[in-house]
Amino acid sequence: MREAALSNEQAFHVVAWVERGKTPVIGVNGSAEKPEFRRRFKDGKECFISHAEMDAVSKLRDISPHDVLHVMRFTKRGNISMAKPCKYCHEYLRKKGIKKVRYTDWNGEWQKMTID
Numbered sequence: 001m002r003e004a005a006l007s008n009e010q011a012f013h014v015v016a017w018v019e020r021g022k023t024p025v026i027g028v029n030g031s032a033e034k035p036e037f038r039r040r041f042k043d044g045k046e047c048f049i050s051h052a053e054m055d056a057v058s059k060l061r062d063i064s065p066h067d068v069l070h071v072m073r074f075t076k077r078g079n080i081s082m083a084k085p086c087k088y089c090h091e092y093l094r095k096k097g098i099k100k101v102r103y104t105d106w107n108g109e110w111q112k113m114t115i116d
Contacts, residue, residue, distance in 0.1 A: 014083060016052035016071045018060060027056025034058065039088065053089045053101075063097040071103040080108030090115060 017024040030050045037054060040046045050058070053071050060067070073083035083103040085093060093101065094115050101113040 014052040014071065014073045016056040016069060018056055018067050018069050020060075025056055025059050027052045027054065027059065030055060036092070049088075051086065051089050053085050054092050057093060057096050057098055060096075065097075065099060067098060068100040068102060069093065069098050071101065073104060080104050082106045084111070084113070 014029055016027040019025075027050075029052050034048065034050070036058065037048045037050045038046055039049055053069055056069065057063075071083040071085060073081045075081050082105055084105070085101060085103065099115055101115060102110050103113065105111050
């Protein structure tokens with residue numbers, strides 16, 4: 001997963017996945033123009049932004065209560081960093097039915113999060 005996340009020139013790299021059998025469903029940051037990724041700002045502007053966790057979950061045909069979303073962030077130098085889902089991702093995950101999230105903190109340690 002780390003090599004895939006570090007293969008671009010961004011300042012940081014995020015990879016998210018949900019394990020489904022032996023094949024993980026992987027998501028990456030992007031700007032897919034899907035209605036579910038639309039953001040409207042207070043100034044009236046809008047854009048389409050897909051964070052890695054949103055991308056991974058959007059690829060799932062169904063959500064199981066046992067699914068766990070994993071989110072890791074790497075700095076450009078390859079160090080593991082904070083990957084806690086932002087408020088937009090949190091809301092998206094809640095709407096999609098994801099209840100369990102594991103993410104890396106500033107020290108590269110795994111943390112657990114429950115979405116209600």
